[in-house]
Amino acid sequence: MSGKKAKEKEATISDLLIEERKFEVPDEFRKKANIKDKDIYKKAAANREKFWAGFAEELHWFKKWEKVLDWKPPHARWFVGGKLNVSYNCLDRHITTWRKNKAAIIWEGEPGDQRTLTYRDLYREVNKFANILKKLGVKKGDRVAIYLPMIPELVIAMLACARIGAIHSVVFGGFSAEALRDRINDARARVLITADGGYRRGSIIPLKHDADHALLETPSIQHVIIVKRGDFPLHVKEGRDHWWHYHMEEAESYCEPEEMDSEDILFTLYTSGTTGKPKGIIHTTGGYLTGVYATTNWVFDLKDDDVYWCMADIGWVTGHSYVVYGPLACGATVVMYEGAPDWPDRDRSWQIVEKYGVTIFYTAPTAIRAFMKWGTGWPAKRDLSSLRLLGTVGEPINPEAWMWYHKNIGQERCPIVDTWWQTETGMILITTLPGIDSTKPGFAGRPFPGIEADILTEEGVSIQKGGSYLALTQPWPAMLRGIYGDPERYVQQYWTKWDKKTYFPGDGAKRDKDGYFLLLGRVDDVLNVAGHRLGTMEVESALVDHPVVAEAAVVGIEHEIKGQVIAAFVTVKEGNTPGGELQDELKEHVVRKIGAIARPEKIIFSADLPKTRSGKIMRRLLRDIAESKVLGDTTTLADATTVEKLKKHYEEQES
DSSP: OOOHHHHHHOOGGGGGGGTTTOOOOHHHHOOOOOOOOOTTTHOOOTTTHHHHHHOOOOOOSSOOEEEEEEEETTEEEEEOOEEOHHHHIIIIIIHHHHGGEEEEEEEEOOTTTEEEEHHHHHHHHHHEEEHHHHHHOOOOOEEEEEESSHHHHHHHHHHHHHHOOOOOOOOOSSSSSHHHHHHHHTTTEEEOOOOOOOOTTEEEOOOOHHHHHHHHTTTTTTEEEEEEOOOOOOOOTTTTEEEEEHHOOOOOOOHOOOOEEESSSSEEEEOOOOTTOHHHHHHHHHHHHHHHHHHHHHHHHOOOEEEEEEOSHHHHHHHHIIIIIIHOOOOOOOOOOOTTSSSSSTTTTHHHHHHHOOOOOOOHHHHHHHHHHOOOOHHHHOOOTTOOOEEEEOOOHHHHHHHHHIIIIIITTTTTTEEBBBTTSOOOOOOOOOOOBBBBBOBEEEOOOTTTTEETTTOOOOOOOOOEEEEOOSOTOOOOETTTTOHHHHHHHOOOOSSSTOOSEEEEEEOTTOOOEEEEEEEOOEEETTEEEEHHHHHHHHHHHHTTEEEEEEEEEEETTTEEEEEEEEEEETTOOOOOOHHHHHHHHHHTTTTTOOOSSSSEEOOOOOOBSSBBOOOOHHHHTTTTOOOOTTTTTTTTHHHHHHHHHHHHOOO
């Protein structure tokens, strides 16, 4: 074999991270794209306020703003003095047009039940429920907690709150009673909206039962509204608990929308901090809606005939921004699915795509890796020809997963938008624009037009080569406005690393010659082995590059000589047997891909990794396991039993 051929054979998926590997968007897609002006980045940078005002002007305002931006670092106010209503922009604006009879929500329950709500249907339901809230004494500025499965009533409740100016706090339906209690108490919510239950992998999630436990210690709650999802056993407390459907039968069908100041709070959403203590992120009205409206339109290239499916649960910011507010403000048809992607079979997601003719599909890398693990046979059973654009969100996607997604789901014809953003940012900040940019496996892309991002050293020096800290150097419309009840924490956590003008998101990144950003994961996950800084993504990508590995997460653990060594938690693809021989093979594989400095000290095999409901791997808990520490907060995990099983398995391996 010639030297050239040998090198070609050795080239693997990890090599796709080199900046020269690009995938061009098909010409047919580019010609029809919503935005195809390559100069838009320069134009937006030349006058950022004018750029964002252009999107805001496409929305409905009761009163136009007096000033686009008031920036007193680290506090921003957008569209100062403007008055609008988010519910009006998502509903009323559309029912005076042909969209009134367009499907707004196509919903499918895990058992197979279905509902379709047109924009007129959704408008009527939201107005009625808004009147119910008002009848129960809910006023502008009151907090309403929402604890529901992925059913249309969740969207209705959010929009009803927005209509009357109440602040909603959606709590993911998989959270425990304790987690619900803590979030209700922090927000001092007056009303809780829940359901008798929901479905997940064929099992009943007893939401009202769990809520009752939380309500034992939530003195602020005055009323509980219960959606009847099924015939689930539950306790109803006379005078406090109300059935949704009974009240809806009697409610009036129109509720005047409240004129909200652009900076009035729309919602709070609780997210985990590095300490494990959740914090209530505040998002306001005008800037947030402008940001999610703009990015939904351009990033997903949304057309009137698209059928759009974001798989995220609405209990997370992706669901708020890109299931509810962004798509509905754009007049989209949104698919909602209640259950698990592998129930009753592992092609459930692809069955839904085929059934409803989904054209835009947005999901998390952790889901893509699960699809990979299950094999190509499942998507191959279904007709995915309706798809025209794919997206990924939640964490950096390793190149092998990107390529699998590109080939087996996009069938090598669908652009992939790899999006970086956070609960705190409210909107997508770094990605590719599919009508303009090439795509690169592993690279998220460039900052969205009007967004200013940089890579700074510890000293705050901007660098073009090498990895360091991601920084946002200018305010953006959907940025968080604070942490509920804790203004000092807001400043301390996000605006003190360099100066109060520069936002620190806590992520590491690299940038290539085209200005594309490669996200390296949380900087508290950056490894420091014998003085060498290694991103967790680099080592994880090398591990996942091995043909038998489905998923991997690495953490640094203390070492008296090297400072840190690498512990890797690995899930293998079905049909492969983990063991000592494979451990050695994987260690050498990492050495070949990165170098001896990256050789894992330990490899622990696991059927599952601890993840949040949004799909992020909880490396903090993996470090606790690897260093034999007491486990930290586990309330945000999708399955709290996973970490206990993994801890037990690790201890057995170490003994």
